[in-house]
Structure formats: C-alpha cells, structure tokens
Amino acid sequence: MSGDRVTFDFRKFFERDFFMLKFLGIYYLTENAKIGQILYSFIVSLPLMVVATMVQIINMFCVEADLRKMAASGYLGASCLMAVIKELFLFKNKKFLLNIQNDMNRSEFQPKDAEGVELVERCLSGYKKTRKVVLIVCSIAVSGCLTMPFLSSTQLLPLSAWYPFDVTYSPVYELIYIHQSVSLIYLAYMNIYIDILVSGFTTFVSLQCALLCHKMESQRNINSVKEFVIHHKWILNFVFNIEKLITEMYFLQFSACTVIFCLSWFLLTMIDVNSFEFVYLFAYQTAIGSLLLIPCWYSSEMERQSQLIPFSVYSLPWRTNTHQFKKDVYFFLLGVQKPIFINIVGLFPLSVDTFTKILRSSFSYYTVLNNMNLKSQANN
Structure with a gap:
C-alpha cells in the first residue's frame, strides 16, 4: 500500500485458470506465443479433440434407427462438440480475451482503501468456493x-x-480406451475451465460495480464525478470485450446444452434406477447443469449489482455543491440507468432466466422424444 492507494493483482487471481487453458493447448492466450507453443496446441488438439468428436458424430448416424443408442452417442458427442466450438471461438476472438487480460489491472479498477480491498477479497472468495x-x-x-x-x-x-x-481385441481395445479416456479428460476440462473463466470475468465486473458504488458512497468532499465516470466507462468496455468473446460461443453452447439435457433425461427413463449408469447420468447432468448455471448466475449477479449504481450516484453530495457539479451528476445518473448485462447474439441475456428457459425447452424436446419412443415400441 502506498498512501491511500492499494494495488490488487487481479490477473494473478485468475492465473491458475489461464494456466490450465494453456496446459490444454490454448497458448494463443498470450500475445507473444512461440511457434513451438502454437504447434503444441495443434498437436494436442487434433488427436484428442477432433478425432474423439468425429467418431462420436459418425456413430450417431450409424445408429439412427435406435433412439436409445442415438441418445447415448448424442449427449456425450454434444459435450465434446461444445469443447471444440469453444476453442475455435476462443481462437477467433482472442483479441478480446487479450484485452480482458490487459485491462484487469487498470488503475481505475483498483480499490482505494482497506474497505475496498475487503470488498474485493470477499467477492473473489465466494467465486473461489464456487x-x-x-x-x-x-x-x-x-x-x-x-x-x-x-x-x-x-x-x-x-x-x-x-x-x-x-x-x-487386445491391444486395440486398450489403446482405444486410453485414447478415449485422455480425450474425454481433455475435452471435459476444456469445457470446465472456459466456463469457470467466463464466470470469473462476470464476477470481476460485479465486484467493479460494487467498488464503484463504494467509492461514491465513501467520499463526501468531492467537486467532480470524472473519476467515477471513467471507472464506469472502463466497466462497460470490459463487458463489451466479454460479450464479443463469448456471444457466439454461448449461443451454440445453449443449443448444445438443450440437446444434452433432452437426451440424458431420455436415457434416465430407460435405465434401472439402481444401476451405476443411472448414478453416472445423474452426476453428468449435475455437472453440465452447474457449468451452464454458474456463468448465468454470476452474470445475473453482475446485472443486479449494476442496478445499484444509480442509487450510489444519487447519494453523492450534489445538493450543496456547485451548479456544474449538479449537472455532471445529472448526466452521469442518466448514463447509468441501463443495467449492465451480456447479450448473446442480440437475442437473449446471459442470465438465470435464460438458464431456466433452456431447461424448459429441453424438457419439451424430451417429451417429444419419449413419445416417439413409446410409439415405436407400440408398433413393434
């Protein structure tokens, strides 16, 4: 701490998440990736990601007459395809990810006092537990x-x-099992850490909104709102980069999750509740649901926190201040009326409400699929 300014290394907090993605082959997260690192990315991605996904997609077409086998291939195939899509869009939109990394430790985002540091630590601690x-x-x-x-x-x-x-036949079976196992771990943690990182970004925006409110509410002898306006501008810029990074990715992820929930629910109705497969499918659904829920949850929390900013602006000491200050507060108040949220391809927000709509849509598709299966069994 120097004077009343506190330096908090936000990039270091997310360092492990970035490291895991680099370990999985996403070395283009850094601006100065070496040729060897980029080659490593392709060498790791091709056999583990592309091959494992392709053989599952082909299998779906080979068993299209059997709904149960199609569902068994489809729900995991959709998960694997989701990881492929995420990596492709991370590569496509990497400049926005680099912008996010570079902006995290801006001076505008730093807490200014001990209470601000406590606020940051409390917010990040909750995210860390999640x-x-x-x-x-x-x-x-x-x-x-x-x-x-x-x-x-x-x-x-x-x-x-x-x-x-x-x-x-041995050793073909053992080799295929090892390849599938490594591919599954690779694809799963690709999905996991990208969603965790997106949740972290929205958590960061949420805590910045809270910090902005804290700064405005804790200062009384001020003659300018310039510092707060700049802070808010950089928050909006940060959200812009997040939206550009994930908007297409999450549109396709929502579609994939709809398919996954539908097919896994369908399989749950066809297997013995006392079997290991039932327990596994339940755990799988819980995992997919949690991966989809946490970015939606933290994005909704981000929106809720941003809705508190106008109240903090109004709490500024404008009543006894200069006419110019009152005008500045008025225009700033107008500028913060709109809540901050992440819009997915301009169609719907990343929010808990969208998550519940996905569940409802999945259940509707599951009902159709189940009725098709019942009719097929009746005809046979």
Whole structure:
C-alpha cells in the first residue's frame, strides 16, 4: 500500500485458470506465443479433440434407427462438440480475451482503501468456493464416465463411437480406451475451465460495480464525478470485450446444452434406477447443469449489482455543491440507468432466466422424444 492507494493483482487471481487453458493447448492466450507453443496446441488438439468428436458424430448416424443408442452417442458427442466450438471461438476472438487480460489491472479498477480491498477479497472468495465445488462435481462425472466400461454390462468404452475396425481385441481395445479416456479428460476440462473463466470475468465486473458504488458512497468532499465516470466507462468496455468473446460461443453452447439435457433425461427413463449408469447420468447432468448455471448466475449477479449504481450516484453530495457539479451528476445518473448485462447474439441475456428457459425447452424436446419412443415400441 502506498498512501491511500492499494494495488490488487487481479490477473494473478485468475492465473491458475489461464494456466490450465494453456496446459490444454490454448497458448494463443498470450500475445507473444512461440511457434513451438502454437504447434503444441495443434498437436494436442487434433488427436484428442477432433478425432474423439468425429467418431462420436459418425456413430450417431450409424445408429439412427435406435433412439436409445442415438441418445447415448448424442449427449456425450454434444459435450465434446461444445469443447471444440469453444476453442475455435476462443481462437477467433482472442483479441478480446487479450484485452480482458490487459485491462484487469487498470488503475481505475483498483480499490482505494482497506474497505475496498475487503470488498474485493470477499467477492473473489465466494467465486473461489464456487469454482472448487464445480470442479469437484465435474470431476466426479468425468470419473464416472471413465469407469463406466468396468461397471456396466452394456458399454464397452467410455464414449459411444464408431471405428472402421474391431476394437474388442487386445491391444486395440486398450489403446482405444486410453485414447478415449485422455480425450474425454481433455475435452471435459476444456469445457470446465472456459466456463469457470467466463464466470470469473462476470464476477470481476460485479465486484467493479460494487467498488464503484463504494467509492461514491465513501467520499463526501468531492467537486467532480470524472473519476467515477471513467471507472464506469472502463466497466462497460470490459463487458463489451466479454460479450464479443463469448456471444457466439454461448449461443451454440445453449443449443448444445438443450440437446444434452433432452437426451440424458431420455436415457434416465430407460435405465434401472439402481444401476451405476443411472448414478453416472445423474452426476453428468449435475455437472453440465452447474457449468451452464454458474456463468448465468454470476452474470445475473453482475446485472443486479449494476442496478445499484444509480442509487450510489444519487447519494453523492450534489445538493450543496456547485451548479456544474449538479449537472455532471445529472448526466452521469442518466448514463447509468441501463443495467449492465451480456447479450448473446442480440437475442437473449446471459442470465438465470435464460438458464431456466433452456431447461424448459429441453424438457419439451424430451417429451417429444419419449413419445416417439413409446410409439415405436407400440408398433413393434
């Protein structure tokens, strides 16, 4: 601490999340990625991501006459495809991600006093606990998928996939199992850490809104709102970068999650509730639901926190101040009336309300699929 200014290293707080993505091959998160690092990204991504996803998609077309087999291929295939889409859009929109990284430690975003530091630590602590819970839930689901072949009599490999050769013979089976296992872990944690990072970004915006409110409410002898206006401008700029980074990605993720929920619910109705497969599917749904919920939840919290800014602006000591100050407060108040939220392709916000709509849509599709299956069984 120097004087009344406190330096808080926000980038360091998210360092582990960025490191995990780099470990998974996303080295273009840094501006000065070396050729060897970029090659590593492609070498890791191609066999683990593309191959594993393609063999599942092909398998869906091979079993299209069997709804249960199609669902078994589809729900995991959609998850894997989701990871591929996320990495592609991260690469496409990497400049916005770099902007986010570079802007995190701006002086405007720094807490100005001990209370501000406490506010930041409290907010980030809550996010850190949520991140830990999500990682545990998702890791349980991944472990369940990897052990499924040993505990289920109907599934030979972790992923339902098509291969142009017989995979039941040793050592082909062992090699395919290892490839699928490593690919599954890779794809799962790609999904997990991207969603965790997006949740972290929205948490950052939420705490910046809280910091802005704290700054305005804690200062009384002021003659200018310039500092607050600049802070708010940079918050909006930060949200702009988040939106540009994830808008297309999350539109496709919402679509994929709708398919995943629909197919996994369909499978749950067709298996024994006392089987390991039922327990695994329940854990899998919980993991996918939590991955989709946390960015929606923190985005809704970000919007809620931004709605408090006008009240803090109004609390500024404008009544006994100069006419110019009153005008500045008035125009600033007009500028902060609109809540801050992330718009997905201009159609809907990233919010808990959107999450519930996805669940309702998934249930509607599940009902249609279940009726199709019942009619098919009746005809047979």
